[in-house]
Amino acid sequence: MKPLLFIFFIMGLSGCQDEVTHQALGTLERDRVLLRATASEIIIALPQKEGNKVVKGQLLVQFDPRKQRTKVAIAQAEVSKAQYYLLRLTNGERPEDIASAQANVARTQAALIEAKQSYQRSSSLLKKNLTSQATQDTAKANKDKAQAELNVAKENLAKLIAGVRVEDINQAKAAMDASIANLSLEQQTLDELSVIATRSGRLDSLPFNLGERVPAGAVIVAIQADNAPYARVYIPEPYMAKLTIGQQMKVRIDGIETVFTGTLRRLSKEPAFTPYYALNQQDRSRLVFLAEIDLGSDADTLPTGIPSQVDLPL
Known part of the structure; x- marks a missing residue:
């Protein structure tokens, strides 16, 4: 009996290893807008705080404009x-x-x-x-x-x-x-000393403090766009031939029973480095390709960073 049980165990283990989940794993993300300093000047005003909701055109950072006003x-x-x-x-x-x-x-x-x-x-x-x-x-x-x-x-x-x-x-x-x-040109440089939001969203980061001199080219504002998130997942290589840009795909979110419908907007042509959480144990040794699937307005309230799974075509 013992040899027979061992044989059944091996067969069951092989069956588990051959089982395919037909899902791509990843997380929900949103577009992130980075604003950079156009000149090395001192910050004289920070009217908004990190985490605040901001709208397009709203003042976020004000640099000292006196030198540039003289040039104008x-x-x-x-x-x-x-x-x-x-x-x-x-x-x-x-x-x-x-x-x-x-x-x-x-x-x-x-x-x-x-x-x-x-x-x-x-x-x-x-x-x-x-x-x-x-x-x-x-x-x-x-x-x-x-x-x-x-x-x-x-x-x-x-x-x-x-x-x-x-x-x-x-x-x-x-x-x-x-x-x-x-x-x-000088007037444009003066205008750029007043850093305004180029998109509506949540003020994600203000790396510099009031009174600091910021080097030119440094990131001074990071905005997380307020549009619907997208699923950023890793597609196993065997499914690549079955996917096309614009294709409708089912997206499942951890902790939410509703199944969302998304549109494939990006599909990498080269294999990507895969985080450990993006693949199951059977798939970790396979090639994977980064993909992004846009969700509709029904997903506007979903938080960023939570795990998501995308159903892949059979």
Whole structure:
């Protein structure tokens, strides 16, 4: 009898080992939103506490904005400077400057007439040997000088009337656009010193305290989204070929008799490290793949982190 009982025991044990549960094990999770510091500044206000419910757009952390406000003011001044310079170029020269240039042309014209007359008198006297060649040369030099001054005066007047070059105006426009873009960037940096909730949910973590200087890039807020949770489970390799994204699956939650229906939203293509709780004893040596199954609004009140099981297709 003893050998026979031993045989039955071995057969029963083998049957238990070959038994397949057709379930993927895991936990319920929610999306976690991490907000990072965009600058190294001191925290001056923490209006919310960890665990509070927050809504999208609500202020969570306020950094010291004084330094950045100064940068914004400087950028605004640069924009005004560029705008006024462009306005000066496009409006043309002042009427007073044009009138002054016209008067300068008239003055040089009169000086040229006088220089020409003096040269003519000197030439007449030189023919009569009543003056020296040096005086004649001086008169000629004065005439040529007066002619050159008149030419310069006319060119200056023409330049004032024609206005600035198109290239100069385009350059001024480009400088103004650059200053406006820089102002927008500085204003955005100032706005980011007021850290607001980007999603509604529960304030999960505030790693830094009031008065601390936070390094740039550090996580300063963690929000657990308030939408329905998803089942994060590990699928044994034999079932992978039977699953597709968007497939409806049954999800069971420990301690709740209701069976929830979820939608497969993610299925890893590579084997994942498997926590000890995700597989039973028979499956621990097998390959598994991470999967996420979205639950509906009927699961909104379920807590995060509790064990869950997903029925797998036979």
